[in-house]
Amino acid sequence: MMGRGLHYSPGFRLAATTVLAFGLVVGMVALQTPQSNTRHTGHRDPAEVVATLHTGGRSYPAALRDLLIAARAAPNDIIAAKAAARALIDEGRTAGDSRLVGASLGVLRPFMAADDAEILTLAATARQYQHDFLGALMLLDRAIVLNPRDANALLIRATIHIVRGDFATAEADCQSISALQRPDLGFLCVATAETMTERAPAFADRIAKVMAMPQVFDPALIPYAQSLLGEIAALQGRNDIAAQHFTALLAMDPSDIRVRLMLADLLIQDSKHEDVLALLTPAPDVDGVLIRRYLAATSLKQADIADPAKAELGRRVRLNLDLGLTAHAREEAQYFLLVAPDPAQALARAQVNWALQHEIDDLRLLIAAAVAADQPKAAVPALAWMAKVGIVVPTLIIPDAVREAAK
Numbered sequence: 001m002m003g004r005g006l007h008y009s010p011g012f013r014l015a016a017t018t019v020l021a022f023g024l025v026v027g028m029v030a031l032q033t034p035q036s037n038t039r040h041t042g043h044r045d046p047a048e049v050v051a052t053l054h055t056g057g058r059s060y061p062a063a064l065r066d067l068l069i070a071a072r073a074a075p076n077d078i079i080a081a082k083a084a085a086r087a088l089i090d091e092g093r094t095a096g097d098s099r100l101v102g103a104s105l106g107v108l109r110p111f112m113a114a115d116d117a118e119i120l121t122l123a124a125t126a127r128q129y130q131h132d133f134l135g136a137l138m139l140l141d142r143a144i145v146l147n148p149r150d151a152n153a154l155l156i157r158a159t160i161h162i163v164r165g166d167f168a169t170a171e172a173d174c175q176s177i178s179a180l181q182r183p184d185l186g187f188l189c190v191a192t193a194e195t196m197t198e199r200a201p202a203f204a205d206r207i208a209k210v211m212a213m214p215q216v217f218d219p220a221l222i223p224y225a226q227s228l229l230g231e232i233a234a235l236q237g238r239n240d241i242a243a244q245h246f247t248a249l250l251a252m253d254p255s256d257i258r259v260r261l262m263l264a265d266l267l268i269q270d271s272k273h274e275d276v277l278a279l280l281t282p283a284p285d286v287d288g289v290l291i292r293r294y295l296a297a298t299s300l301k302q303a304d305i306a307d308p309a310k311a312e313l314g315r316r317v318r319l320n321l322d323l324g325l326t327a328h329a330r331e332e333a334q335y336f337l338l339v340a341p342d343p344a345q346a347l348a349r350a351q352v353n354w355a356l357q358h359e360i361d362d363l364r365l366l367i368a369a370a371v372a373a374d375q376p377k378a379a380v381p382a383l384a385w386m387a388k389v390g391i392v393v394p395t396l397i398i399p400d401a402v403r404e405a406a407k
Helices: 019-034 062-074 078-095 097-111 117-127 135-145 150-163 167-179 185-191 199-212 219-235 239-252 257-269 273-280 287-299 303-323 329-339 343-356 360-372 374-390 400-406
Strands: none
Touching: 062 078, 078 097, 078 117, 078 185, 078 239, 078 257, 078 303, 097 117, 097 287, 097 374, 117 135, 117 303, 135 150, 167 185, 167 400, 185 219, 199 219, 219 239, 219 257, 239 273, 257 287, 273 374, 287 303, 287 329, 303 329, 329 343, 329 360, 343 360, 360 400
16 A cells, blocks of 8 residues: 655665554544443552553553553453453554554453454454454454444455455445445545555545545544555655655654654655654654664664664564564565565565565565565566556566566
8 A cells, every 4th residue: 555665676665554554443443432431440559560561661651551450350341341452452553562452352352252343343453453364354254244334344354455455355345334324434445445556546636625525524534535645646656745645644643653654764765864763763663663763874874773773673583483473574574675684584574474465565575575585486476466456556666587587
């Protein structure tokens, strides 16, 4: 979904597409799902350990701790569990902390056997954040059977299908959303599935027109719409327009990590490395931030910033590989391609990532890694997928070696 950005060679970028799609969906769940008023009102022992809620010295909100205390004090209270899970997902998304999002699954686990669509949708949201797309889809299928009119569940399922490159299936869910008297949300859903097709510019024009029609467009969807306009502009090579959209979004929500990453990509592409470091200073140290920070600092010969970022990325990558984890395969491939060059490892992780998701970032990453490893044939499955689903992205560069391997 997201367009150009960081480069190891012309045409290659890093992006936050999964963060974008899932951040939008999680935000809609938090916005449209009724909130619980559950609060902890009893005496709290100051020495009580509620949960490990500190990472790198960062304190998490007292409201989140209160919700966790309330859920633990009433282990059979499904309303308290939902409130705590929502808070964990929301805070984890804001902080870029997958462990917090994963903790929501522990809160929800006692209620997973219940026929409760909201529980299933929350659990699916957490699983897709961890890149367990198939697990998330199974939960969403159950949730939608229980509540076919749940636009949030349909949107999350459509988003996962888009990430996996199954646009036709995604658009079926988008049409279902429109049929629920949510034509504005259904339209944006379809537009998301079309960002990498030849119809993308036309959809961008329609999005801009619809946004100017308050009688038919929910103002709460403006960030979603503006994100799509930024993505499409970047994919079409209109970086100045894309940067304007991302800057406006960041002004509306400075805590939005996905927008910082997308804007950072554009700045790196334009060699504005000092601006990148300034932009990422307040951002949490998630993998995507560390990679971009390393690249910008290296370009500026600021080893005091680049070296710690590289060391921390290396530690995380080694841990993930030792544990056999795949959720961060994209970032691992980027690490081996751009931070600690190892073309063979980069290709291996890019292939693992490609098996999970088929966004423009994953497409470019597989192509770049295959070329770097002098194995252009390894990128042929990506070209086959492009032809099958009709990918048309003006900024996508396919090296001659890959085209020749595909013949």
